[in-house]
Amino acid sequence: MNFASDNVVGVHPDVMAAIAAANVGAQGSYGADEYTARGLDALAELFETDIAAFPVLTGTAANSLCLAAMTPSFGGVLCHADAHVMVDECGAPELFTGGAKLIGLDQPAGKLTPDGISDRLAQFVRGEHDPLPSTVTITNATELGTVYTPDEVGAIAEVAHGRGMRLHVDGARFANALVSQGCAPADLTWRAGVDALSFGGTKNGAMALEVVVLFDRALAEGFAHRRMKTAQLLSKGRFLGAQLEAYLADGLWLDTARHANAMARRLAEGLDAAGRVRLPLPTQANEVFPIMPAGLFAHLEASGAHLYEWPGVGPGTDVIAEGEVFARLVCAWTTTSEQVDELVAAVAGWDG
Amino acid sequence: MNFASDNVVGVHPDVMAAIAAANVGAQGSYGADEYTARGLDALAELFETDIAAFPVLTGTAANSLCLAAMTPSFGGVLCHADAHVMVDECGAPELFTGGAKLIGLDQPAGKLTPDGISDRLAQFVRGEHDPLPSTVTITNATELGTVYTPDEVGAIAEVAHGRGMRLHVDGARFANALVSQGCAPADLTWRAGVDALSFGGTKNGAMALEVVVLFDRALAEGFAHRRMKTAQLLSKGRFLGAQLEAYLADGLWLDTARHANAMARRLAEGLDAAGRVRLPLPTQANEVFPIMPAGLFAHLEASGAHLYEWPGVGPGTDVIAEGEVFARLVCAWTTTSEQVDELVAAVAGWDG
């Protein structure tokens, strides 16, 4: 019953097989290999447009590199108060940008709204004493398991572009958002006005695969140097390329995401039926965030379940009372119905 | 006949098998997995001392992180003019250190000498207008295929420590240096006064494995944060741990290095016998640097050989004449006698 994270699990067999299969003969290093070429071609086809795309090694790197390409050192980045870039990356964006300022907005359900962004921008009254508002970044699916629709993304892009800012999407769980919306990748990104995307594969079945996807080609200028300077250019790049190729082949990435999302829905429904917890947020991707009595949380841990008490500003749609825990349960591509049902049974069986 | 680099080849089967074998069940993420624990234990045992060690994803990252731990933003780093940190990392050390100054010394055979370092330090006469001399970094085996002996390392450490500086070794080809010297890992590092080592595995049979090894434990303070902030902490860390474990098991890393070195010696001897090139440097590791007529270089390329004209300050022990090329030929753990002999035959067969 490991619901701690989608990075505690392994690699999809197809991806692993592709890695092993790439281990033959000599290949150009630093991304000049045939696997990377094919993988990037497939990615461009997927997005139905001409992209500049750069495989990197971690999600933090993808995000920080995108923000650095979009934000001058004296710039400001608006994000959610609980965004990964704000609270989970030890300030990597500040390093990669040369010291830009991240400004976290505390809004409900892990999502920024156009009004929330506009209100915060109205507070930039200090001229050059404020950072220059440069970038808006959202996470889709969000850190709270919710999903922005294409329309919501578009409305945020409109606000951002109207202020001369650019829009980035942290897509560590982009696949989960996409299958949740059932739209085309383009709809959830560049057609909605997204300028750059961190396209994540690691949480969804890859080993270490994050791709910086630049829809605004102006951002690509010098990006190869930027990636190298931040030590994100793998010498035996074929092993990233092979992952990408396998991840996209035959819609594997959509299958794994659909499965994880389905498990999360099953979990949410089970929890709801069990009646011992509140679910303050819709379950739109692969994560479930129940509010539960601390006793139940302890019971689950004692039952062998792995889950986290979620830090941060909370759901914003409900209040965590004294004695309650705001918990996160993550379903992965490996999660089984049995594991879900076992967790639900443990909840139902609590005699607290 | 691919002698372009030791990173154009693949991964040793034992390492690949270990990666695949690690792909079972849930494991703690971010390095909190059993493979990493065992791999780091094996590394500590190897070095016969209590080390702080941190797997990272690229050699540039390992070097830059070491330098950042050793050098304040206002510090200076002495290195060879052709050092990888100086000319091949797009200024990553400058980024990771917050702007420290790298100062390249042009000395023969890719090696710094104690006197060369002392002479350069004597030029620090500008007080705070100069950077604060903080770190000496050497590469072993060097970028020119030569190797520092334990005594040579020790003499450099003595100069550095005498000035309150620390000593780093870029060990992207540490295994090649080690088997060349036939000494213990400790002899070539901490017993000789080395404070930090970039322990490289990628060029010698791993997929993506570089380990920051800190002998001076004071450098470990906050290092986990430092690695995270630079986006070098892999979420599915087990796959680094598994590589490390397999790389060290049963001396695999020494076997692959011995093989590559032996191929380089065979190549050097063959070239020497062929009589069409000059070898300005001893072949002490897995690289051979002949000076050859440009026509021969073109002939080799036309014959299907992959090799580089080597940029930089030159061997320092011989002069490249007009019409000559200073070439680099790298042998890898995959290089075969047949490939070597084929290359030598191509040289011998040149009718230039």
Add this chain to the structure above:
Amino acid sequence: MNFASDNVVGVHPDVMAAIAAANVGAQGSYGADEYTARGLDALAELFETDIAAFPVLTGTAANSLCLAAMTPSFGGVLCHADAHVMVDECGAPELFTGGAKLIGLDQPAGKLTPDGISDRLAQFVRGEHDPLPSTVTITNATELGTVYTPDEVGAIAEVAHGRGMRLHVDGARFANALVSQGCAPADLTWRAGVDALSFGGTKNGAMALEVVVLFDRALAEGFAHRRMKTAQLLSKGRFLGAQLEAYLADGLWLDTARHANAMARRLAEGLDAAGRVRLPLPTQANEVFPIMPAGLFAHLEASGAHLYEWPGVGPGTDVIAEGEVFARLVCAWTTTSEQVDELVAAVAGWDG
């Protein structure tokens, strides 16, 4: 009626005279002059201890340099949500520290409390994904015209030191805080546990004089380089030294601060008596923060008064209603009773 800021006014005649008097003959550059030597001696005497002190050119530089000396690039700095370092310096601390994370706490009256700091520190549960808590910085007098007592400073220092963090004081208005408390400079700084102080003179009668004062001498290591690297070392340093000397001579700095504080008290009392505004904060230094109807604010501006609507998180002790303005009025060393009375009369005379 210019109450816009204490930096819209000029330089005290004594300081200006000292600058002019220093303009004779040759002097060592970069601070190696007799004026600087005497000024720094006077400063050390004032603080009754052995300090390391470095004149710099702007308050932002003093703060950012202090924070950089106290905080590694991967560190975190706790400050008030409205602190100058957080909202008025365009991210200079992030630049100078190499990307450290500033974390603003929204607490009443512009002041941090030990409990507020402890509560926030309790949220550092993410290990290396969080920045390393390194520094607490407070402003005294605060951005809201309130003042920390020595005991309050001491209590904060205790919390900080208990967590291995250091305490910095932004003393852009240190003189105003000091005369407000009527204690010795040492009492409000190192005796209370302060590790570093930005000692400000510019707002209180100097031309451009901020001094980094390091009580924790370990912070002084390399600090001269740090100042140079950030372009804060004045070549004709005598003109900073002369300012410092004159600023401290015969308690000039205390006189100017006492005057400004007295004018602020007169203003607060006048406003209180006029009965058209609320004063949500005590007037402890040289700034007054009335809440007033927007109509009155407009009336004052129309009457020729210069003042600001104050952005930020508000006083925390009262609520700004729709149609109200939270205003800041700053008294300087040049402010006269007549100017104060004129402003009060304008308030009283409003027919809104």
Add this chain to the structure above:
Amino acid sequence: MNFASDNVVGVHPDVMAAIAAANVGAQGSYGADEYTARGLDALAELFETDIAAFPVLTGTAANSLCLAAMTPSFGGVLCHADAHVMVDECGAPELFTGGAKLIGLDQPAGKLTPDGISDRLAQFVRGEHDPLPSTVTITNATELGTVYTPDEVGAIAEVAHGRGMRLHVDGARFANALVSQGCAPADLTWRAGVDALSFGGTKNGAMALEVVVLFDRALAEGFAHRRMKTAQLLSKGRFLGAQLEAYLADGLWLDTARHANAMARRLAEGLDAAGRVRLPLPTQANEVFPIMPAGLFAHLEASGAHLYEWPGVGPGTDVIAEGEVFARLVCAWTTTSEQVDELVAAVAGWDG
């Protein structure tokens, strides 16, 4: 006999008088004052074009800010091996640019040549492993007292622009270069292709006055923020504005530069006539660089003269023999004929 530097002397009386005269009443802070407005207007008129200009506090800041506006973090800057930005600024350019790489070229007489630049650029063969060649910076007058002609500047600009790079001029001694050439300021800058200039006043009679002059207006985007973030925005900005206004008024800055240059010529001629030294470089600005026996150098110091043994790569036009000293003698706007003659007499009087 202080020939140590042009920053050991004081401020021209006219500049000092202007500073004192500006000390009346309230003025907008942070550069929004009437003095700054008039000073910048005068500067634009001087350059006969529409410039974006930003007063800052030190020459290191002006240089580093210019380079930061022209060079991405992953960029490279070509400069002379002895350039101030390379050897005298403790790596400030690396900090301000976010880690760009400065590459010093060792060429004669402190001057870069188009061919020297082209040759170095031809060595950028490593793709993204090299920094992206972004900026060429020259110093005029140079660190060795020589001067680039408009044609020489233009030829360098052509090479730089041809490679998509920009050209910066460190004009710490721009006035000395200008009067040496006897041309218009525009001829030596934007008409010759210069994109940005550090316009220095401090060494030539001001107190602390350096102005970033951007001819390429694209560089001005966000520059106000950039200046603020680097802590170079003076709150009582009127005192910079007043210096600038006085410095330019009635050609004061040209008069002081002409005087200093004339004194240097007198010194060079005197030294030449005295016959005890070699002058390996033409005296084109306000500095003289004799090669002299170490005994004579010691004799001069014993005679009370202040001068420096000049570190660095040497004149490139002559060889410093064992027992010889390469010395620098700087004439300032305050230097008198008597001081010059006294120094020459001391040379002539040496009985070594």
